[in-house]
Amino acid sequence: MQQIQSLSLNNLPSIWVEALSLQLIAEENVLAWLEIDLDTQLHFATGLVVVTNKRLLAKMASNEIWQEWYYQKDLLLAQRDYAGVGCLELFDAHARIAYWRYRLGNDIAVSRLIACFTQQLDYYLTGKLPVVAEHTQVQCPNCAAFLSSEQEECPVCDKQSHAPPSTWTxxxxxxxxxxxxxxxxxxxxxxxxxxxxxxxxxxxxxxxxxxxxxxxxxxxxxxxxxxxxxxxxxxxxxxxxxxxxxxxxxxxxxxxxxxxxxxxxxxxxxxxxxx
Structure with missing residues (x-):
């Protein structure tokens, strides 16, 4: 068993590769990322949220400074959606400290990002390594989830594609x-x-x-x-x-x-x- 595998920077959109590589510190690996397509005012804008093995990084293209949050107790990354727009929220023990909006087409990548964040936070708090099988090498091209050699279809994507739309819409x-x-x-x-x-x-x-x-x-x-x-x-x-x-x-x-x-x-x- 081994720690959750890191992603290559080559998997990122080309406009973010150089900027993110300059922010990574020693022995820091990218585990999951989400490209944001809306700003807080629901205008179209480009941004990136990245989960590494040491912290959470975020930056909008219009901002010059990267935001960062190191893993600590009571951090929580959650998602919600309303009227076709998703919201990724970061909480500490007292309040919401950051949030990002996105279109629901990115929902699979958001789920992957939250799962990686939760695993790394648990590792920081408990010292237990998040594990995957050693033979896990195949990666889903849509959501970046790791698949075993016996899996022909991605269970995450399959669940999302068969989820019925809400009648409240x-x-x-x-x-x-x-x-x-x-x-x-x-x-x-x-x-x-x-x-x-x-x-x-x-x-x-x-x-x-x-x-x-x-x-x-x-x-x-x-x-x-x-x-x-x-x-x-x-x-x-x-x-x-x-x-x-x-x-x-x-x-x-x-x-x-x-x-x-x-x-x-x-x-x-x-x-x-x-x-």
């Missing part, structure tokens, strides 16, 4: 539906009314059977006025249900197309604002 569409809330309410009321209209025929068919057809089978004469009333009610209910159903379909389809158009327009405007 649908609530983010409310801002596109809000301008049409009046029409949505009308569509909801039309749905109730059309459903109610389709329930009318059974209540007219039952008295038609009891008061007209069954007495006719028993030899009584047909009450023409009563038959006319029931059949007229059935016809009106059918026409009303058709009209309400058509109006409901038209209204909901109109709102759906308008929301879809707003989504496409917002996406296109966002793409035009990118660098």
């Amino acid at each position: 649908l609530l983010r569409l409310w801002r596109f539906a809000k301008p049409y809330k009046g029409r949505l309410l009308i569509g909801f009321l039309l749905t109730l009314c059309s459903t109610a209209a389709t329930l009318v025929p059974p209540y007219l068919t039952m008295p038609l059977m009891d008061n007209v057809l069954i007495p006719y089978q028993n030899g009584q004469p047909i009450n023409t006025d009563l038959v006319t009333l029931y059949l007229s009610g059935l016809l009106v209910a059918a026409v009303l249900a058709w009209m309400l159903g058509w109006a409901r379909t038209y209204m909901l389809a109109l709102v759906s197309e308008r929301i879809g158009a707003d989504l496409r327009t917002t996406t296109y405007e966002h793409l035009l604002s990118l660098s």
Whole structure:
């Protein structure tokens, strides 16, 4: 068994190789890294967070100074996400001391970074080496996780690819539906009314059977006025249900197309604002 393997600086993006190599001290090895693509204001920016066997390093491209935190008790590196944006946070015993934002496409690399940080912190506190098998040489090209010779697929990537998206993300569409809330309410009321209209025929068919057809089978004469009333009610209910159903379909389809158009327009405007 051996300590967790270090990564070569050649695995880093070329723009960071020289800058990071100047920061490494004697016998310091890079274990994991994460390239940041957002700043704290959620603007597109480049940065790097690195876990080594001695400390945590971080730097945004716009800053000249590297930040560093040596392993110590009560340090915690955690992640959370909201509205499609992830946040990597570093805590000490009292408060949050640093944080970095990233797009959720980097989630696998973030998990790898946190795992390496936790292992090295445990090693610093307990003296127990984080271990991997000696024959572990293969590295996943996506998340940099080490794989055994018996593993054909990366379990980390496989877990991420099969994770179902949260249904709560649908609530983010409310801002596109809000301008049409009046029409949505009308569509909801039309749905109730059309459903109610389709329930009318059974209540007219039952008295038609009891008061007209069954007495006719028993030899009584047909009450023409009563038959006319029931059949007229059935016809009106059918026409009303058709009209309400058509109006409901038209209204909901109109709102759906308008929301879809707003989504496409917002996406296109966002793409035009990118660098």
